[in-house]
Amino acid sequence: MKFSIISTLLTATLAVASPIELKYGNESLNRPLVHFTPNHGWMNDPNGLWYDEKEELWHYYFQYNPNDTVWGLPLYWGHATSKNLTTWDQEKIAIEPLSDDSGAYSGSMVVDYNNTSGFFDNTTDPRQRAVAIWTYNTPDSESQYISYSTDGGYTFTNYDSNPVLTINSTQFRDPKVMWHDETQKWIMVVAKSQQFKIAIYSSPDLKNWTHESDFTQEGYLGFQYECPGLSRFTVPQTNETGFTNSSSTDKWALFISINPGSPQGGSSTQYFLGEFNGTHFTTDHSNTNVIDLGKDYYALQNFFNSPDGSVYGIAWASNWAYCNFVPTDPWRSSASLVRKFTLEEFQANPETSILNIKSTPVIDYDSLNFGETSSYHNETLDTENPINYDLAKNFDGLIEFNLTYRVNNSAFGKADFADLSLYLIGEANSNEYIQLGFEGNAASFFIDRGHSEVPFVQNPLFTDKISVNNQPSQYINSQVSEYKVHGIADRNILELYFNDGSQVSTNTYFFTGGNFIGQVQLEVGIDDVFQIEEFEVRQMTLKI
């Protein structure tokens, strides 16, 4: 059965005459430009994110199997650095496991400015006193190790009294450590994965840890909890309708990744907002939030520090449901863009606003060159006149678009498929395209990444149709609402930011190697429903 399906597909492909030579089996042509990928080998969770204030350099480590393009032991901390958070240089492996049947699993990094650990002397600049806290996984246990670097985060020495924290468990991992000013202590959140607990520990020195509390069985459970994170945010000082517990100016977010069994299928990252008093995290409400509504945003980790004190983070842009089969070679998986996270009031529906984490992509446009820009403003789109842009030929497969549209809810009925559809179409083979857009009766945004001739997309776990609960950016009147979406398509990953990042959906897609997006079409199913306020598309490439 399966083989007959695939052969049907291949036959269909052969029948299409392509002006550009497509590269089946050479999917390396689809390596993203502004999303980090390892040169070769397997990558998963981001680890140890920190910012070196002395060198003004961002460090990003990651779960890394250099010996294969699927997950496997021994597992290392790979390493990359960036000056601009947009382009990354891959560095040498930073942390190695102690044996070939073990792994240097996920963890975090702190800058031990005050040398609480005693690992440093005056030869290491306080701003570079990097200490990694990570899970050492063996066939028998998971325990927490620490390692320190005296060369700015390139090489590490394991503490000689490791582990610093062990509870006789095989499911105890992913420590994320921060400094808590009020108590003058290090705080670790770490997953007791299969107990659905996020344990909170404190320490004066990174070596001795005291158990303070467990955050237990909240939100969506799935199979297990992984990769917790605790971040401090500033509450926006605007009107506070609908808020409670906003008397303090700080608010804390606890992030928990779940896999498998997320509500979207496979892996995803949820978060809770509340208070943290140095020992306990308590939620304001027990509502469950998903930080990214797409299929490819797991194991989010935030940087330990940043130049402006804001919260920045990176996720793994894949999903355990299908990550080992995605058609890239000689590497597998990419990072998300770096995002800046802020708190905002989010109008969840006409009656209620809730506190929400807003995501803003970090792109250093100075490191990019721009190709053609097409733009369109202020017209009602009708069925006879779609907007059709042919982009510059042989460009680089990185495009950005901004689309602002108004929906007139009085102009369609329940029987109308009232869609505004944006097609991102392959230049060399237009049978490969992404369809995304909004449908009035569903009141949802949709993404369909299933139109590809790459056999992988037939994988029944590679959900191709994804929807996003899409709220207006503003209510114009009782019938008309405005929506905004900002998209970045980077060869095989599409990040969509709705209403300036109130909601996000990140999804990989896979076209035949080299079949970059070369045509963009915007069309509607029904007249008089959609007014296009702005539609701008531009091609981009790296300056280098």
Add this chain to the structure above:
Amino acid sequence: MKFSIISTLLTATLAVASPIELKYGNESLNRPLVHFTPNHGWMNDPNGLWYDEKEELWHYYFQYNPNDTVWGLPLYWGHATSKNLTTWDQEKIAIEPLSDDSGAYSGSMVVDYNNTSGFFDNTTDPRQRAVAIWTYNTPDSESQYISYSTDGGYTFTNYDSNPVLTINSTQFRDPKVMWHDETQKWIMVVAKSQQFKIAIYSSPDLKNWTHESDFTQEGYLGFQYECPGLSRFTVPQTNETGFTNSSSTDKWALFISINPGSPQGGSSTQYFLGEFNGTHFTTDHSNTNVIDLGKDYYALQNFFNSPDGSVYGIAWASNWAYCNFVPTDPWRSSASLVRKFTLEEFQANPETSILNIKSTPVIDYDSLNFGETSSYHNETLDTENPINYDLAKNFDGLIEFNLTYRVNNSAFGKADFADLSLYLIGEANSNEYIQLGFEGNAASFFIDRGHSEVPFVQNPLFTDKISVNNQPSQYINSQVSEYKVHGIADRNILELYFNDGSQVSTNTYFFTGGNFIGQVQLEVGIDDVFQIEEFEVRQMTLKI
């Protein structure tokens, strides 16, 4: 763009020579047999479910637009009755709105045995004193109305002092009322939809309601809350590892439907377990549970009463994301099977069991005839030898299967697509099939309903690939786990019960009219991984 896709599809169809005449545009051939559908018109939420102890008759009302096959005003309470919970007789409309621009929206039914309302005298048997509590929706408001029946639930008289509950809101609906023994009061749960609140009211007489509390912002919010329900369960008296708050023998479940913006996309039904003291519902844990992991299970309502005191319920088997476009005519939408709900300890992973609602489908097999039964036991399935059953020709499109399999996790690597795939294939056109199964690396069950030549399945909001967090029914040893799935495919709806109903996924599917499932194939991608303990398939049809 869209039209070219559809025309490609149609061309492909014409190229297939079919032995049976297929009926494009006559999708009525796909009307389910044991899932209720209205004779004609539009249906959504189940309403007013109750059991008449005198007549031994089950009553099921539903949101009904008899004038069209899409949702629209005026909206009525349709009505159906059943002796066996498997086949239903559609009755006359039960409740009408007061004007054509208004709706008799969702609500519930109680049996007022003790005539607390004063609506009845001795001419009405206490077991038939049916009172409906429902939302009257007008362009300006939603308020709660009551109506009573003196003829066993067929016709209703509106109370002359309606509304019985109004709060000056347009978003206040779906009252579900139960009798609370301890306080000797009626308890209503009702949605303040766009405030993400489930309000709890009490009443001595169904006419005068006192606000007791609000259950606010828990679980997954989406756009709004709808269709709450509160049900009492008995805690299983087995070992209680991993439980808390199990000292009482009762446990309460609060059900909340959310739409749009459910985590799976569109509509779904979540629930919380906890305690109810007559005025407040409090959760044991704040974890969010989804009662059915599929795309088509919304607005679940439980029966007011039942002969054995157990909890039985029905959901609407569709999704607001695409319900108005599904290719059936002259009706749209079906009910789920009736399910019996019980509490169980659920082994969520090897370390932790949690309380979980288990779903058991109610099918009266005495009202069915059986066709061919094929069964297979106790063999390791290898890639060269799939199991292939040709079912009896020209049967009725209703099949049931049971599949129990063991997965040897040591027999595949990360690079292997280690699937056990069950194909349910159209008899007249084998290009139409459902693929479902288990993949070892994802450790998930998958369903792909996208292989159909019906143009509707191209709808980008009709998610075709759905996955289910699939836990073993038992751990055989450290490498081998056993899984069970029971499936009922009824012409255009597939209900899957995993591990005797610990998890459920309900999904509609749409083949060309008359192309019933006629072939079943079970195959594996890798040798030595899957041991089939049992695989049995049987065809069924109605006796009548």
